Amino acid sequence: MEDLKTTILNYVVDEYLDDPDEELTFDSPLISAGIVDSFSMVSLKRFLENKYSISLPDDRATPEAFDTVNKIAALVTEFMNK
Amino acid sequence: MGYSGHIKGILQRELSAIEQAGIFKKERFIHSVQSADIEVEFPAGSSLKRVINMCSNNYLGLSSHPEVIEAAHRGLDHRGYGMSSVRFICGTQDIHRELEQKVTEFLGTEDTVLFPSCMDANTGVFEAFMTAEDVMISDRLVHASIVDGMRLCPAIHDTFKHSNMEHLESKLELHSDKRIKVVITDGVFSMDGDTARLDEMVTLCEKYDALLFVDESHSSGFIGKTGRGTHEKCGVFGKIDIITTTFGKALGGASGGCVSGRREIVEMCRQKARPYLFSNTMAPVVVSGVLKVFDILSRSTERRDKLEKNAAYWRKGLEEAGLILQPGDTPIVPVMLFNASLAQKFSIDLFGEGIYAIGFFFPVVAKGAARIRTQISAGHETHHLDKALEAFRKVGKKYDILGKTKQEIIDQYGL
Numbered sequence: 001m002e003d004l005k006t007t008i009l010n011y012v013v014d015e016y017l018d019d020p021d022e023e024l025t026f027d028s029p030l031i032s033a034g035i036v037d038s039f040s041m042v043s044l045k046r047f048l049e050n051k052y053s054i055s056l057p058d059d060r061a062t063p064e065a066f067d068t069v070n071k072i073a074a075l076v077t078e079f080m081n082k
Numbered sequence: 083m084g085y086s087g088h089i090k091g092i093l094q095r096e097l098s099a100i101e102q103a104g105i106f107k108k109e110r111f112i113h114s115v116q117s118a119d120i121e122v123e124f125p126a127g128s129s130l131k132r133v134i135n136m137c138s139n140n141y142l143g144l145s146s147h148p149e150v151i152e153a154a155h156r157g158l159d160h161r162g163y164g165m166s167s168v169r170f171i172c173g174t175q176d177i178h179r180e181l182e183q184k185v186t187e188f189l190g191t192e193d194t195v196l197f198p199s200c201m202d203a204n205t206g207v208f209e210a211f212m213t214a215e216d217v218m219i220s221d222r223l224v225h226a227s228i229v230d231g232m233r234l235c236p237a238i239h240d241t242f243k244h245s246n247m248e249h250l251e252s253k254l255e256l257h258s259d260k261r262i263k264v265v266i267t268d269g270v271f272s273m274d275g276d277t278a279r280l281d282e283m284v285t286l287c288e289k290y291d292a293l294l295f296v297d298e299s300h301s302s303g304f305i306g307k308t309g310r311g312t313h314e315k316c317g318v319f320g321k322i323d324i325i326t327t328t329f330g331k332a333l334g335g336a337s338g339g340c341v342s343g344r345r346e347i348v349e350m351c352r353q354k355a356r357p358y359l360f361s362n363t364m365a366p367v368v369v370s371g372v373l374k375v376f377d378i379l380s381r382s383t384e385r386r387d388k389l390e391k392n393a394a395y396w397r398k399g400l401e402e403a404g405l406i407l408q409p410g411d412t413p414i415v416p417v418m419l420f421n422a423s424l425a426q427k428f429s430i431d432l433f434g435e436g437i438y439a440i441g442f443f444f445p446v447v448a449k450g451a452a453r454i455r456t457q458i459s460a461g462h463e464t465h466h467l468d469k470a471l472e473a474f475r476k477v478g479k480k481y482d483i484l485g486k487t488k489q490e491i492i493d494q495y496g497l
Contacts, residue, residue, distance in 0.1 A: 018243075018448075039220070039232065040241045046256055 005073045011047055012069065016040065026069040041066055048072070054079040104422065105445070110438075115146040116335060118461040122438060134466050136439040136456045138335075141304050141413050142385045143461025145335035149378060150371045157370020169196075169363050170352070177369045184376045185342055188310060189302070189327070190320040193348040196369075198361050200299050200328035200339030201227040206355030207295075207326065207341045208235035212264065217257040220266035221245065221278070225297055228266060237262075244271075247282045254290040263292035264324075269301040269312030273447050273455065275414030277305070280316035293323040299339075300414065303332035304386040304460075309379060323347070329368070334375040338364035389413055389460040392467060396458050399471040404485035405478055413458040416442075417474070418451070420488060421495035425452035428477055435473035450497040 005026050013024060016036050030036040036044060045061045048054065056079060065075050100106050110124040116138060121130045144150055157177070167173035182194040197203040204227035208218060216237035220228060223244045232239045240257065242250040250265065257263055265287055267278045280296065287294045298311040306314025311327070313319050324343035329336060341351050351358055364372075378385070393413040400407055400417060408416040419425045425441030432439050432454070443452035458467075478484045483491050 037241070039229070039239045040222075042238050043240045043253065043256060050256075 001073065001077065004076060005069050007051070008048070008072050008076075009069045011044070012036065015043065015047075024069075026073075028069070029067050030069075031063040031067045036066070038063060044072075048076055052076055052080055054082075104426065105443075116140055117143070117146050118459060118463070118466050120438065124433070131433075131436070133433065133436045133438040134462075134470055135459075136437055136470055138457060138459065139300070139331035140335050140459050140461060141332035141389055141457070142379075143459050144332070144375055144378065144385070147375075147378070150334055150374050153374030154367050154371040158367045161366035161370065163367065164365055165362055168361065169358060173362055175366060175369070177366060177373065178363060181364075181369050181373055181376075182340070184373065185327075185340055188376060188379075189298075189322075189325050189342045190310065190313070191322070191325060191342040192345040194340050194342040195348050195351045195355075195358060196363050197339045197341065197355075197357055198363060199330065199337055200297070200326055201230075202357030202361065203326040203339040203341045204228045204297065205231040205234055206357040207324065207347075207351060208232060208237065208264070210353070210355040211347055211350040212237040212262055214238070215260065216262040216264070217260040218264050218266055219250065219253045219257065219292075221268065223271050223273070224266055224268050225272060225299070228268075228297060232266070237264075245276070245279055247279060247286065250283070251286055251290075254286060254292060258290060263290065264295050265292050266295045267297070269296045269298040270305060270412050270414065272300050272414065273416065273442065274408045275410040275412045275416060275455075276408070277301075277312055277315065277410070277412060280312055280318050280322070284316075284318045284321050287323075293344075294321075295324040295326075296322050298325050298327040299331055300412070302327040303375075303379060304389050305412065308383055309386040329364070329372045329375075334368075334371050336368045336371055338368055338372065385460040389458060392460065392462050393458045395464070396456070396462075396467050396471075399467065400456075400474060403471065403475045403478060405474065405483070406486075406488060406491070408453070415456045415458065416453040417456060418453050418488070419483070419495075420450055420452055420492050420497060422452040424481060424483075424491075424495045425454060428454055428481065431477040431480065432473055435476060437470050437473040439470075450492070 045056055049056060066072055110122050112120050112122055113130055114121040118135055120135045121132050123130055161175055165173040178196055182196060185194040208231045212235050214236045218232050218237050218239045220241050221244055222241045240253055242253050265283060270277055283294055301311040303309050305312050310319060313322050324347055326341050329338040341348060397415050406418040419428055422443035425443050429441040439454050439456050442455050
């Protein structure tokens with residue numbers, strides 16, 4: 001689980017942060033804080049689907065479900081176990 | 083009459099919050115024609131002040147050009163005031179088609195369709211030919227009207243880091259399974275004044291079988307050797323699939339816009355773009371004025387050459403004064419102040435010195451990137467620029483920022 005979270009966190013930092021010194025934790029709000037905008041969420045969703053060979057339905061891949069690394073990791077884990 | 087005190091209260095609180103956040107927009111009333119010298123009433127009710135305009139999109143100085151005004155008068159006399167119809171019912175005159183053909187030739191495309199504004203062109207174009215099977219991949223700093231157009235379109239949307247070609251390529255790879263892929267960018271970015279890397283983008287789009295969309299609103303008429311736009315400057319004239327641009331900036335400055343590009347995409351806009359279908363197009367008087375603008379531009383490149391010279395002179399003067407500028411070579415020259423409050427005060431002091439230039443800050447630009455955005459015109463003479471430089475030096479000295487680094491200004495004023 002920690003590996004999964006770290007992978008997601010690293011992706012978010014590389015993909016969305018302009019300032020490399022900005023610190024993010026597993027609980028940092030991503031969408032509600034404007035770090036990941038709703039437009040860019042699609043690349044995060046597709047990254048997770050490709051990386052973990054899962055398919056996240058649109059009604060589960062919501063801004064709320066993607067708001068922190070912890071929430072994303074829980075969602076991915078749920079679909080990996082299906 | 084459902085406008086209850088409750089609703090009024092909600093809206094009043096929201097307006098107060100905007101005011102308290104320091105982002106409440108107030109109009110300044112201009113009592114003259116648009117030009118380098120204007121007479122402004124600000125604040126409302128105060129006596130008129132003659133100032134130099136350093137913040138209009140009147141890049142070529144054609145907004146009040148006598149030939150354009152005369153052509154507009156002729157248009158009014160011969161084609162009337164309004165059409166009282168959308169294009170496809172009974173709202174298309176010969177001059178609408180004539181303008182579309184001129185634009186097509188000027189931009190080096192296959193066909194063009196006019197819209198009431200470029201905002202409308204951008205909001206209508208994507209939805210007209212893309213479906214949920216497709217993807218739009220946009221630069222993260224594209225204009226708000228493009229963002230709105232993407233929101234209205236069922237295709238999925240993604241972004242790439244500003245002007246980062248490596249990141250764009252990774253997105254093209256990620257979405258390679260999509261039916262239609264469209265890469266979306268501004269030609270010149272309005273807040274920073276930098277230019278898209280269209281040559282590299284064309285190469286990437288060819289490699290990944292994607293279309294390239296460019297908004298040329300801050301480029302058409304003056305970027306490139308003959309003013310055709312960013313695609314001319316980057317050596318990819320004739321290779322852009324979709325161009326949108328405006329007639330509300332350099333090309334006369336009145337109103338109107340267009341989608342220009344591949345024949346089938348333009349035709350899809352005529353069939354399906356909602357701002358085209360459900361709104362009157364450009365008024366005959368404006369079309370007549372814009373036709374004259376293209377006549378003037380086809381006679382010589384004098385105006386865009388003067389603009390280029392003015393912009394270089396202005397940029398050099400500000401740099402020599404010790405101000406920090408966003409790098410670039412377009413007529414958009416942002417003077418970086420970083421702190422929002424400083425940008426507002428700086429703008430007010432400039433106005434006191436007879437210079438009209440506006441401060442921009444979050445949320446229009448990123449936090450900590452507040453600035454005065456200056457825009458140069460071919461209508462500026464050297465004496466205008468010299469007076470404005472003197473004012474920037476004076477106000478810069480007052481706030482003790484001349485010759486200071488970004489960090490020193492941030493240390494002094496905060497972010």
